[in-house]
Amino acid sequence: MASRIVSLTVNDREEELIAKPGTSLLGALRENLGLTAAKRGCAQGACGSCTVLLDARPVPACLVPVETVDGADVRTLEGVAADGELDEVQSAFLEDFATQCGFCTAGMIMTAEALLVDNPQPTRDEVIEAISGNVCRCTGYEPIVAAILDAAQRRRASGRTA
Numbered sequence: 001m002a003s004r005i006v007s008l009t010v011n012d013r014e015e016e017l018i019a020k021p022g023t024s025l026l027g028a029l030r031e032n033l034g035l036t037a038a039k040r041g042c043a044q045g046a047c048g049s050c051t052v053l054l055d056a057r058p059v060p061a062c063l064v065p066v067e068t069v070d071g072a073d074v075r076t077l078e079g080v081a082a083d084g085e086l087d088e089v090q091s092a093f094l095e096d097f098a099t100q101c102g103f104c105t106a107g108m109i110m111t112a113e114a115l116l117v118d119n120p121q122p123t124r125d126e127v128i129e130a131i132s133g134n135v136c137r138c139t140g141y142e143p144i145v146a147a148i149l150d151a152a153q154r155r156r157a158s159g160r161t162a
């Protein structure tokens, strides 16, 4: 199979890349576009470290062949901060010590971003359910759950809904 030109909107920028057959969205982001926040962990859809938003839904980018998402909208951790200011989820992760080695953090934050758009006032159980596909080997999850609940509260207090 021949390489294909794929067009994507990534973090509000129009991008075109030449994708070899079998290139994953994760590979395209990291290797073609230099966006390395999403991490390659298991490469099997099991760890969530590669999570990005694809048309606003969290997906394991390692499982998505990039040629199948021509024309899609993609958001990565690099596209979360606005004008260099961390958003509520990023700030809460930082200030609530929800990151240690950081390998899971980009995926966790993107999963949390999607959750808080769908559900601005999640319960603790809903947060746990939302991040059930994201593995963290360092924190024991408690600080991550607390940070997401904190971020939800910060976002409600700021009046931001998305």
Ligand code: FES
Residues within 6 Å of the ligand: 039, 040, 041, 042, 043, 044, 045, 046, 047, 048, 049, 050, 051, 060, 061, 062, 063
């Ligand atoms: S690297 Fe994609 S789910 Fe693990």
Ligand code: FES
Residues within 6 Å of the ligand: 098, 099, 100, 101, 102, 103, 104, 105, 135, 136, 137, 138, 139
């Ligand atoms: S902070 Fe190390 S894997 Fe989550």
